[in-house]
Amino acid sequence: MCQMTYKTRRSKHHLMQTLADTPGTRMKLTIFLTALLAVFLTPSLSDDSVSLTNQGNDGGSVHQTVNIDNAKNIANINTNAGWNSWNSIWDYNTGFIALRPFAKKSCYIHRMNKNVVPNIQELARLTKEKKDHKGPAEAPPRSLQYTVTNTKADNLKQYGEPIDALCRGVPSYVAQEVQGDSFFAFGGGACVKAGLLFILDISVCGGVGF
Structure with a gap:
């Protein structure tokens, strides 16, 4: 049972890593982080x-x-x-x-x-x-x-x-x-x-x- 749980978690991690490596996902992540950064910087201007x-x-x-x-x-x-x-x-x-x-x-x-x-x-x-x-x-x-x-x-x-x-x-x-x-x-x-x-x-x- 423990071995199956470990494999499942590792599979999910591998899937998330694979999705993050796709160009579309990387672009969306970049846009999200840029927007998030702008939210935090705005009050300082x-x-x-x-x-x-x-x-x-x-x-x-x-x-x-x-x-x-x-x-x-x-x-x-x-x-x-x-x-x-x-x-x-x-x-x-x-x-x-x-x-x-x-x-x-x-x-x-x-x-x-x-x-x-x-x-x-x-x-x-x-x-x-x-x-x-x-x-x-x-x-x-x-x-x-x-x-x-x-x-x-x-x-x-x-x-x-x-x-x-x-x-x-x-x-x-x-x-x-x-x-x-x-x-x-x-x-x-x-x-x-x-x-x-x-x-x-x-x-x-x-x-x-x-």
């Missing part, structure tokens, strides 16, 4: 996601989601405002911001003005304060204006992988910051409002694709 909603000028609501990846120094801003919806990537590693409006089949890339744009830690704090209605009394948001040039951003990889992924497949152009009277001289025509609700107003105007 410091990420922030904040949703903001505001009443638009046309009476409709503007819903904005700010996703911040502190490990990669990336902020992803999604704005749902009907035809005026847009997506933007703020890459603090390369120092560039990319904007892809829903209504336009193009992408606009400009340098990040770090004297005006909050750093990634400040961005997380400000968005949470606005959501929770905490902090000091509301102050007018700071503003930046850009005009789109005829310069095409052909090598998207130089702006970082996240911007490359956002703008790939559509014509991409470089936008440059303009200030004061220069904005009215070069920034005529239609504009895309692509700022953070209550925090920062960004206008990208004129040029190609408008």
Whole structure:
């Protein structure tokens, strides 16, 4: 009886070993272990996601989601405002911001003005304060204006992988910051409002694709 039990256990072990050695089983095991590892690693990553909603000028609501990846120094801003919806990537590693409006089949890339744009830690704090209605009394948001040039951003990889992924497949152009009277001289025509609700107003105007 003991000999039969030993043989049975050894047979089961041999069967399990054989199944583990098959390519399909090894692949499933690898996927399972990878997913399990991700579950344990996720709490160690410091990420922030904040949703903001505001009443638009046309009476409709503007819903904005700010996703911040502190490990990669990336902020992803999604704005749902009907035809005026847009997506933007703020890459603090390369120092560039990319904007892809829903209504336009193009992408606009400009340098990040770090004297005006909050750093990634400040961005997380400000968005949470606005959501929770905490902090000091509301102050007018700071503003930046850009005009789109005829310069095409052909090598998207130089702006970082996240911007490359956002703008790939559509014509991409470089936008440059303009200030004061220069904005009215070069920034005529239609504009895309692509700022953070209550925090920062960004206008990208004129040029190609408008």
